[in-house]
Amino acid sequence: MIPISYYILLSAILFTIGAVCVLIRRNAIIIFMGIELMLNAANLAFVAFANQHQSVSGQIIVFFVIAVAAAEVAVGLALIVTIFRTKRSIDVDQLSSLKG
Amino acid sequence: MLLSEAVTQGPEFFSFAPGLILFPVIGLLINMFFGGRMKERTIGILASTASGLSFLTAVLLAVSLLSHPEGMIIPLAEWISIGELQVNWTMRVDTLSATMMLVVSGVGTLIHIYAIGYMHEDVRFKGDLNRYQRFFVFFNLFIAAMMILVSADNYLMLFVGWEGVGLCSYLLIGFWYDKDLLGRPGIENALAGSKAFIANRIGDFGFLMAGFTMFWTFRTMTFSEVFSQVHHIAETQPGAILAITLFMLLGVAGKSAQLPLFVWLPDAMAGPTPVSALIHAATMVTAGVYLVARSAPLYTAVPDAQSVVAWVGGVTALFAATIAVGQTDLKKVLAYSTISQLGFMVAAVGMGAYVAGMFHLVTHAFFKALLFLSAGSIILGIERGHHHLDHGDHNDEEVFDPGDMRLMGGLRKRMPVTFWVFLVGAVALAGIPPLAGFFSKDEILAEAFQLNFPVYILLAIAAFLTAFYMGRQVWLVFFGDPRHPAAEHAEESPPIITVPLIALAVLASMGGMLNLPGVHTFTLWQEHTFEAFHLHLHHGEFNPWIALISTGLAVVAIFLAWLLYGRKPLEENQPDPLRKILGPVFTGMNRKWYVDEIYETLIINRYIDLAKFLSIKVDWDFWHDWFHDKVIAASYRQGARFLAGPIDLGIIDGISKGLAKFFQSLATQFRKLQTGYVRNYALAVFAGVVVILGYLILQ
Numbered sequence: 171m172i173p174i175s176y177y178i179l180l181s182a183i184l185f186t187i188g189a190v191c192v193l194i195r196r197n198a199i200i201i202f203m204g205i206e207l208m209l210n211a212a213n214l215a216f217v218a219f220a221n222q223h224q225s226v227s228g229q230i231i232v233f234f235v236i237a238v239a240a241a242e243v244a245v246g247l248a249l250i251v252t253i254f255r256t257k258r259s260i261d262v263d264q265l266s267s268l269k270g
Numbered sequence: 271m272l273l274s275e276a277v278t279q280g281p282e283f284f285s286f287a288p289g290l291i292l293f294p295v296i297g298l299l300i301n302m303f304f305g306g307r308m309k310e311r312t313i314g315i316l317a318s319t320a321s322g323l324s325f326l327t328a329v330l331l332a333v334s335l336l337s338h339p340e341g342m343i344i345p346l347a348e349w350i351s352i353g354e355l356q357v358n359w360t361m362r363v364d365t366l367s368a369t370m371m372l373v374v375s376g377v378g379t380l381i382h383i384y385a386i387g388y389m390h391e392d393v394r395f396k397g398d399l400n401r402y403q404r405f406f407v408f409f410n411l412f413i414a415a416m417m418i419l420v421s422a423d424n425y426l427m428l429f430v431g432w433e434g435v436g437l438c439s440y441l442l443i444g445f446w447y448d449k450d451l452l453g454r455p456g457i458e459n460a461l462a463g464s465k466a467f468i469a470n471r472i473g474d475f476g477f478l479m480a481g482f483t484m485f486w487t488f489r490t491m492t493f494s495e496v497f498s499q500v501h502h503i504a505e506t507q508p509g510a511i512l513a514i515t516l517f518m519l520l521g522v523a524g525k526s527a528q529l530p531l532f533v534w535l536p537d538a539m540a541g542p543t544p545v546s547a548l549i550h551a552a553t554m555v556t557a558g559v560y561l562v563a564r565s566a567p568l569y570t571a572v573p574d575a576q577s578v579v580a581w582v583g584g585v586t587a588l589f590a591a592t593i594a595v596g597q598t599d600l601k602k603v604l605a606y607s608t609i610s611q612l613g614f615m616v617a618a619v620g621m622g623a624y625v626a627g628m629f630h631l632v633t634h635a636f637f638k639a640l641l642f643l644s645a646g647s648i649i650l651g652i653e654r655g656h657h658h659l660d661h662g663d664h665n666d667e668e669v670f671d672p673g674d675m676r677l678m679g680g681l682r683k684r685m686p687v688t689f690w691v692f693l694v695g696a697v698a699l700a701g702i703p704p705l706a707g708f709f710s711k712d713e714i715l716a717e718a719f720q721l722n723f724p725v726y727i728l729l730a731i732a733a734f735l736t737a738f739y740m741g742r743q744v745w746l747v748f749f750g751d752p753r754h755p756a757a758e759h760a761e762e763s764p765p766i767i768t769v770p771l772i773a774l775a776v777l778a779s780m781g782g783m784l785n786l787p788g789v790h791t792f793t794l795w796q797e798h799t800f801e802a803f804h805l806h807l808h809h810g811e812f813n814p815w816i817a818l819i820s821t822g823l824a825v826v827a828i829f830l831a832w833l834l835y836g837r838k839p840l841e842e843n844q845p846d847p848l849r850k851i852l853g854p855v856f857t858g859m860n861r862k863w864y865v866d867e868i869y870e871t872l873i874i875n876r877y878i879d880l881a882k883f884l885s886i887k888v889d890w891d892f893w894h895d896w897f898h899d900k901v902i903a904a905s906y907r908q909g910a911r912f913l914a915g916p917i918d919l920g921i922i923d924g925i926s927k928g929l930a931k932f933f934q935s936l937a938t939q940f941r942k943l944q945t946g947y948v949r950n951y952a953l954a955v956f957a958g959v960v961v962i963l964g965y966l967i968l969q
Contacts, residue, residue, distance in 0.1 A: 189956060193949050201948075262948045269946030 177218035184211035198260040284342040289327040290417040298410035305403035314386030317406035325375035339798035362423035366799040370420035380770040385544035387766035412438035424491040435554045440467040443541040462540035469534035473524015480517035497567040497803045504571040515575035526558030539601040543646030552635035562619040579620025584728035587613025591735035596859025623717035633706035633781040637698040640774035644692035647763040655759035677754035684760040691775040698778045700737035706781030737824035741831025750839025787812030
């Protein structure tokens with residue numbers, strides 16, 4: 171039996187990688203992948219705790235998260251396609267028209 | 271006592287009283303809104319019917335008074351209610367006011383009927399239906415206003431009527447406002463109207479002052495409440511009552527054409543003749559007499575005021591009679607005669623002979639209306655004669671005055687009906703028994719003989735002159751040979767004019783029956799009203815000597831008039847025989863003792879000077895040039911410049927501009943936060959989440 175702290179640690183590492191990826195990368199698809207990574211880090215934590223507490227609630231939440239992530243991907247990819255069509259690039263730094 | 275209780279069961283129609291005012295008002299409204307679409311005659315008949323219904327109401331009220339002599343108060347509406355001041359529209363029907371109602375509506379109706387014919391015949395009319403309509407609207411308005419005046423239960427409502435009749439008088443004097451006295455284009459008639467209005471305004475000022483003083487001392491305007499306090503106030507504040515009565519006398523002098531305000535009445539003859547008869551002889555001008563009689567308790571409380579009133583009346587009676595002797599215009603003689611007779615009435619009510627004054631008011635209304643209407647008929651007859659001439663030789667340039675007695679003569683044969691009714695009126699006015707004027711004038715003279723001998727002398731001389739000038743007028747107009755072709759071709763008037771004349775002639779001859787000596791019907795009737803205020807009337811006993819003296823004087827005067835004008839009738843262009851006898855005195859009489867000229871120099875020109883001084887020196891030079899331009903405008907301009915410069919541009923604009931600059935620079939700093947890089951925003955969100963989570967965990 172692997173102790174729960176391992177799972178949590180892995181989850182934290184994955185989350186941090188995702189967050190840093192979102193903050194420092196300029197490619198929109200990579201940023202997207204970072205977001206997915208953060209979501210799955212959270213899923214991992216849920217599953218680990220569900221196993222720990224022998225409760226099914228955490229597992230169910232994970233299903234919800236996966237479903238929401240799928241929807242989010244669909245919307246997000248559509249946005250990226252539209253951005254690419256207008257800007258001819260998916261570099262998020264190009265999207266700076268809100269600059270004050 | 272038993273008898274009076276027995277008759278108390280009689281009929282009672284007091285609730286009809288509002289009809290007095292309502293009928294003429296309805297009549298005038300119909301004529302005003304629909305008269306334009308009606309025929310000329312319909313308008314006249316409608317107005318006459320309205321007035322006739324008013325008369326019918328007055329008769330019903332008089333019948334009710336026979337069985338309920340104490341009278342009745344009929345409240346109509348609430349009017350003014352401020353603190354302790356309560357003034358309401360309330361009608362007061364008692365024997366005194368009912369007498370006035372009967373005279374006003376009765377004589378008024380006859381004159382309405384006469385006017386249907388007269389206004390049609392008037393040479394100035396020329397088929398202008400609007401004028402016709404307007405005339406009858408004003409006439410009905412007059413009846414309504416006069417009814418308000420006589421039926422009022424308080425001085426304020428009386429004042430409303432008082433002003434209403436003054437307005438109608440003004441409107442009707444200037445009825446031909448675009449013509450002069452002879453019908454040519456001009457403004458003389460309008461000026462005569464203004465003169466009447468202004469002279470009346472001076473009188474109304476007196477009335478208003480009397481009203482204010484009355485409210486100040488009595489705290490009420492209602493007749494019965496005022497009169498019940500008179501005794502108390504007379505002891506504590508005799509000066510107040512003296513002031514009220516004397517101010518009221520000024521109002522009386524204005525409305526009833528007494529010295530010194532009588533000057534408007536002769537000029538008022540500019541109005542159409544029915545107007546002269548109704549307003550300026552029979553009814554409106556007697557309002558002053560009615561007012562004094564109505565205020566009898568007040569006047570009785572201050573003998574000083576009474577004697578002033580008596581003297582004003584006596585002097586006016588004599589003064590106007592002398593002027594009447596020297597006039598050459600048909601209507602002017604009658605106008606001065608009216609002033610003189612009003613002097614008789616005012617003298618009578620001033621002496622406390624209220625019933626004698628009211629009695630003369632009634633009989634005078636009959637015979638003076640008769641005389642004026644006959645004069646109108648004469649003028650129409652002469653105009654018809656003149657019209658006849660115009661066909662022969664066209665000379666419109668010649669100015670012809672149809673009212674000039676010097677151009678008349680011999681009308682007896684040409685206008686027989688008018689002659690006879692005029693004669694009845696003239697004899698009644700002269701005071702020959704048994705016509706109406708004899709009884710009423712004799713009653714005044716008899717009372718004056720007992721109460722105020724000097725005034726009696728004045729009145730007796732005036733009565734003598736009255737008989738003389740009426741004799742002069744009758745001989746000048748009706749006897750001898752015509753002195754102008756127009757008089758030669760004069761024609762009698764149609765029945766619509768002569769029938770009212772005959773009716774009035776009957777009244778003028780029978781009017782004396784109202785108060786025969788020894789019977790005192792009228793006195794007994796009026797007593798109900800005066801005794802309600804604890805005034806015991808002095809029963810003027812018939813004095814055969816006084817009657818004999820006044821009749822003798824009248825006969826002598828008529829004989830003198832015959833000597834001068836009847837025995838050897840005036841020839842064409844011959845000067846008045848009196849001029850040779852009296853010399854400058856006659857000139858004075860003829861020129862109205864120069865009263866108008868004296869007023870012109872003493873008052874009117876001074877007033878114009880004052881007005882000029884006020885307008886040029888005070889208003890223009892002082893107020894406009896100096897005060898407005900130099901003081902107000904200049905300082906305002908400086909003030910405005912100061913406010914606009916340092917205050918507005920400096921302080922107020924500085925604050926707002928500084929504020930704007932400050933926020934602009936602040937915003938320049940803040941906008942740097944908005945980098946537009948998604949990463950930065952995401953970092954901010956993360957930082958926020960971290961801070962919130964950190965807070966929640968550490969809590």
